Amino acid sequence: MQIIGIKRAVKHSPNHINNDATIFQMVADQLQQKGHQLTTYHEHEFLKLKPDTAALKDVALIFSMSRNRELLAILSGIQQSFRGQIQMINSPRGISNCFRSNITRILLNQQIATAPSQIIPTAGYAPDDLKKLDQGHGLWLKRGDFHAIIKEDVVFAKNSDEAAQLLANFHSRSIAEVVVSTHLEGDLIKFYGVSGTNFFHWLYPYDKGHYKYKEFKAINGATHYFDFDHQLLKSMADQASVAAEVPIYGGDAVINDKGDIAIIDFNDWPSFAPCRDQAASAITRRLIQALEAMNRPTARAHQELS
Template identity: 45%
Template sequence: MARSKRALNALDRIEKNGTPVINSSDGIDRCIRRTMTEMFIEGGVAYPESRIIEKGNSMSDGIDYPLWLKRGDGCAQQKEDTCYVQSKDEAEKLLNDFWQRGVESVVVNEHLKGDLIKFYGVEGTDFFYWFYPSKCGHRSKFGLEVINGDARGILFDTDALKQEADKAALMLGVPVYGGDCVIGDDGSIKIIDFNDWPSFAPCRDEAAFNIAMAILNKM
C-alpha cells in the first residue's frame, strides 16, 4: 500500500527486472485523482460530470452547486483534500486554501444524490464485494459518507457494477482494487472513487484467497 515516489521507483525497478507485480507502479500512479479523472472521462467509465482547475485559477461560471472539490495531484492525504461545497463563495475560499497548501490542481466533481456504495474486487476473478457504509458503520477515514445520508436500498444491477469496476481496473492497471459509487434513483451507477490496494476490511479472508489466485495466475 506504499505510494511514496521512493517506494514506487523501487517497485518499478524490480518489475523491470522481471519480478511479477500485480498492481504496478504505473497503475498506482494512475490512481492520482487528476489522472484517473482524465482516463475515466476519455475511456467512458461511468463517472460524475467533472472538470479540472489548474493552480491559481478560480471557479468558472455556469457550475451547479453543491459539488465536490478534490485534490488533483495525489490521493487524499487529509480531510481538507476532499471538500463538499454548497456555494461559489465557499468554493473560491477552499480553492485558495488548496493553492496556499501547494496543491497543483483540483478536480471538480458534480454531487450525485443517491445510495453510496463501497466495493472491493479482483479483476479477472469472480470476486466482488459491495456494501452500504451507512448501514454497517464502516466509515472511511474522513467520514464523508454522511453527506449522502442513509442508503435507501435502490435496486441496481450488481453485475453491471462489477463490469464497470473491472473496466476501470483494466484501464488504470490495478487489478486489485476498491472504490466508491453512487446509485441514482433510476438505478444508474457512477463510480466516484477508485483505489489501489484498499483495506478489504469487511471481506479480508475471501479477498485474500482471490488476490492469491490472481498472483498465482500471473506467475
C-alpha cells in the same frame, strides 16, 4: 522463485492503518502457507535497501501496497531492468494511475460513468468552471496530485463561492490542482474486486459503519436502497480496473433513483475491511496466477528440450 511484499506507510493509510496492515499480512501468510518463499519490507526498509540487479535475480514477483513516489520510481526502474522477468501487482504505473487527477482522466476518457468533473488549477482558474459544475447540490473538491492523506484533502462545498474559498486553501498548501466534481444524489456504494478471480463485493457503507468521516454521511443522506444492476456495477469496476492497470482494487459508486450507476472513486489495493477473508484468498490466487503465467514459457521450453 522469490516473492517480495512491500507494506504501505502509515501516512498513506488514513483511518485504515490496522486494516491495511491486516490484509497485507493475511496475503503474506497465505503465500507462505502455500510454500512460496517470501520476504516482506516496510516502505522505508525497501527504500534504504535500494536492491541492485544481483539482489533481485531470483525474484519473480513483487506485490506492493506502497504509494510512495520515490519507491514507485524504484519499482519502475526494476521493471525496465528486468523487462517482464519480475511481475508487479499492483504495478507502479497502475498505482500512479489511481492518483486522483489521473484516475479522473481515465474514467472520463474511457467513458465510464462518473460524476461531472473537471481538474482545476488552484490558481488562475476560470470561476465559470465552478459554476458550470454546481448543479444546486454542492461540489466535492479532492486534491489531484495524490490520494487523500489528511481530512482536508477531500472537502465539500455547498456552492461555487464556497468552492473558490476551498481552492484557495488547497493553494495555500502548495497543491497545484484539484478534482472538482458535482455532488450526485443517491445511494453510496463501496465495492472491492480482484481481477482474474470471481471475487467482487459491494455494500452500503453507512449500514455497516465502513466509512472514514461521519460528517460525509450527513451530506450523502439516508440510504434509499434504489434498485440497480449488480452485474453492471461489476462490469464497470472491471473496466476501470483494466484501464487503470490495477487488478487489486476498490472504489465508490452512487446509485440514483433511476438505478443509474456512477463510479465516483477508484483506488489501488484498498483495506478490504468488510470482506478481508474472501479478499485475501482472492488476492493470493491472483498473485499465484501471475507466478504461474511466468512459469509456463519455461515449462514449455523444458518440454521441447526433453
